[in-house]
Amino acid sequence: MRVVITGLGLVTPIGVGxxxxxxxxxxxxxxxxxxxxxxxxxxxxxxxxxxRSLESCKFPENNIKRNTIYKYTYLAAKEALEDSGxxxxxxxxxxxxxxxxxxxxxxxxxxxxxxxxxxxxxKANGFDxxxxxxxxxxxxxxxxxxxxxxEGPSLIMINACSSGNHAIAWAYDLIQMGKADAVLVGGGELxxxxxxxxxxxxxSLAPERCQPFDKNRQGLMIGEGAGMMVLESMEFAxxxxxxxxxxxxxxxxxxxxxxxxxxxxxxxxxxxxANLALSASGLSYKDVDYVNAHGTGTPLNDKMETLAVKAVFxxxxxxIPCSSIKSMIGHTMGAASAIESVACCLTIRDGVxxxxxxxxxxxxxxxxxxxxxxxxxxxxxxVMNNSFAxxxxxxxxxxxxx
Numbered sequence: 001m002r003v004v005i006t007g008l009g010l011v012t013p014i015g016v017g018x019x020x021x022x023x024x025x026x027x028x029x030x031x032x033x034x035x036x037x038x039x040x041x042x043x044x045x046x047x048x049x050x051x052r053s054l055e056s057c058k059f060p061e062n063n064i065k066r067n068t069i070y071k072y073t074y075l076a077a078k079e080a081l082e083d084s085g086x087x088x089x090x091x092x093x094x095x096x097x098x099x100x101x102x103x104x105x106x107x108x109x110x111x112x113x114x115x116x117x118x119x120x121x122x123k124a125n126g127f128d129x130x131x132x133x134x135x136x137x138x139x140x141x142x143x144x145x146x147x148x149x150x151e152g153p154s155l156i157m158i159n160a161c162s163s164g165n166h167a168i169a170w171a172y173d174l175i176q177m178g179k180a181d182a183v184l185v186g187g188g189e190l191x192x193x194x195x196x197x198x199x200x201x202x203x204s205l206a207p208e209r210c211q212p213f214d215k216n217r218q219g220l221m222i223g224e225g226a227g228m229m230v231l232e233s234m235e236f237a238x239x240x241x242x243x244x245x246x247x248x249x250x251x252x253x254x255x256x257x258x259x260x261x262x263x264x265x266x267x268x269x270x271x272x273x274a275n276l277a278l279s280a281s282g283l284s285y286k287d288v289d290y291v292n293a294h295g296t297g298t299p300l301n302d303k304m305e306t307l308a309v310k311a312v313f314x315x316x317x318x319x320i321p322c323s324s325i326k327s328m329i330g331h332t333m334g335a336a337s338a339i340e341s342v343a344c345c346l347t348i349r350d351g352v353x354x355x356x357x358x359x360x361x362x363x364x365x366x367x368x369x370x371x372x373x374x375x376x377x378x379x380x381x382x383v384m385n386n387s388f389a390x391x392x393x394x395x396x397x398x399x400x401x402x
Contacts, residue, residue, distance in 0.1 A: 003175045005399070006242040007084025007230030008342050009076035009186070012329045013049035013223055016057065017079060022346050024328070025354040026375045031329050032209055032221055037110070038193045045205040048191055049223035049330030060147055068108050068134060070143050072226035072335075073188035077144050084230035085242060086182060088149050099152035099180040100141050101171050103163030103187035105334035107137035107156075110192045140188065152180050160389035161331065163187055164227065164338025165397055169251045171231050181236040186228035187338030195333065196222055204298055210331075212295035212324035212356050213302050213370040215363035220296045223330025227339030245345040249283065249382065249398040252276025256392020262300055263388060267308035270294075270386065273394035274312045277384065281398045285313050288320065288398070289380035290353055292340045293370070294388045295324025296331055305386065306366045321378065323371035327357045337387035341397060344383040348401045351379045 008018050013031030015021030024031075031049040040046040057075055087093055111131060133139060138156045145154055153174060157167040164187030171183035199205050199222060210221040237244060254276065256269035263270070278285060291313075294305055310317040325343055326332075332339055347353055352375050359372035385397045 001176050001178065002234035003172050003231055003248045004234050004237050005229050005245045005248065005345050006232050006237050007080040007086070008245060008345060009079030009083065009228040010339065010342055011051060011072045011076050012225040012339060013051050014329055016052065016054065016075065018342070025325055025343060026352055028355050028357045028373060028375065029328060030209065030357060031223065035196070037191055043200055045200055045207050047208060047221065048196065049221055050191065051225050068111060069104060069140055069188040069190050072224070073102055073140060073144060073186070073228065074147065076186060076226040076228035077148065077184055080228040080230050081148060081184065086230060094181065095149055095151040097152055097181040098150050099154065099171065099174055099183040100145050100150045101155040101157060101167040101183060101185045102141050102144070103157040103159070103167035103334045103338060104137065104140065104189055105158065105160060105163060106189065106192045106195050107140065107158065108134045109194055110190045113193050144184070148184070150184060158334070160391055160393050161333050162337055162387035162389035162393045162395045163334035164336060165251070165341065165385065165387040165395035168229070168338065168341055168397060169253065169395060172248050172251065175231060175233050182230060182232040184228060184230055186226060187335035188226035189224050189333045189335040191222055191224045206297055209358045210297040210327045211358040211360070212293070212297040212327050213363060213366040213368065214359050215361040217297045217299060217302060219298050220326070221330040223332040225329065225332050225339060226335050227342040229342060244402055246348045246399040246401055249400045250277055250280030251395060251397045252280060254394045256394070258392050263304040264392060265304065267304045267311060269392045269394045270305065270308035270388050271311045273396040274308065274384065274386065277396040277398050283382060283398065286316065288382045288384050289378065290347060290383045291320060291322040292344050292383060292385045293322045293324045294386045295326050295356065297326065301388065303365050305388065306368050309368050318368060320369065321353050321371050321376060322368050323354055323356045325354050337385060337395065340385050341399070344385050344399045347383055348380055348399060351377055353378055
């Protein structure tokens with residue numbers, strides 16, 4: 001059964017909504033700014049990619065007022081659903097066959113941090129009525145299902161930084177197996193102090209900007225936001241005359257089985273995931289026109305991904321465009337691959353590849369075409385989205401134009 005994408009939604013550090021976010025990506029806008037969520041005076045690094053104020057955005061009155069992932073996923077989900085035109089609020093649709101899946105890394109951790117910062121010795125500060133409502137990570141999908149009347153299968157995916165793509169893969173399988181007609185799927189993330197501290201202490205954070213594939217790259221830039229999509233069976237979408245952005249051709253998953261924080265030095269797991277995606281899609285490495293790279297800006301990851309690209313794409317490795325939007329929006333962790341999947345669909349729609357910004361000095365160990373600093377117009381048919389998470393959790397997805 002063919003699976004297609006009919007709706008897209010985005011909330012990123014460089015725009016709220018698909019139109020603003022995509023325009024900023026194409027124009028190479030840098031979302032890095034000073035961290036305002038918590039005091040960084042005792043840290044070596046003070047910058048991240050934060051989403052701008054959402055004061056002008058409207059949310060359901062029955063939801064909590066804290067800054068939660070729910071707000072990002074709600075906005076992106078609402079946009080994706082409206083974009084798809086799927087009539088879940090009424091009309092001829094079986095809500096029990098409409099599913100939902102969201103990937104995240106830290107879930108609603110910042111809400112707990114806010115309470116504990118007040119007085120960590122007071123046990124009452126670890127739990128209040130707001131926390132009770134969002135304590136299980138599944139509260140994210142439960143809230144969205146309630147808001148939009150979704151009654152089908154539900155999943156919260158927590159699998160490090162490839163969580164979004166893992167959720168999308170699950171949604172794809174659900175539709176392929178005939179267990180759902182459509183699925184609202186994606187990822188969402190905030191910037192918890194715990195997460196910032198973790199990467200800071202690993203010395204993985206760039207102090208000023210993210211520079212994927214650059215010789216002088218100094219690390220990743222933590223980001224936040226949400227990316228949501230509506231996946232449907234081709235039959236279901238065609239019956240209602242839906243606009244189709246792209247078809248999800250297939251995916252590949254693997255585990256490095258190597259190290260908790262370092263990728264396999266030869267890119268073994270990444271190579272297997274990409275080749276499995278090609279096999280599942282019925283495509284050759286010669287068919288792919290663009291790779292949306294994982295491209296974190298860390299020394300080990302970018303070198304590993306270059307090796308993987310060379311192994312998978314062989315003689316085409318240096319000519320196939322491989323850009324990283326993390327250079328602009330930071331690493332949005334569990335939401336990253338979902339946001340990047342949305343960008344893949346927009347690349348197919350518009351024939352424009354977003355750039356890798358902040359690229360200055362070529363690295364002989366990263367000698368691929370990273371589309372440096374300026375977007376490139378190129379008609380693309382097939383796009384591969386790479387996601388290589390901590391612990392070696394790898395997912396590659398291929399999208400194709402119709």
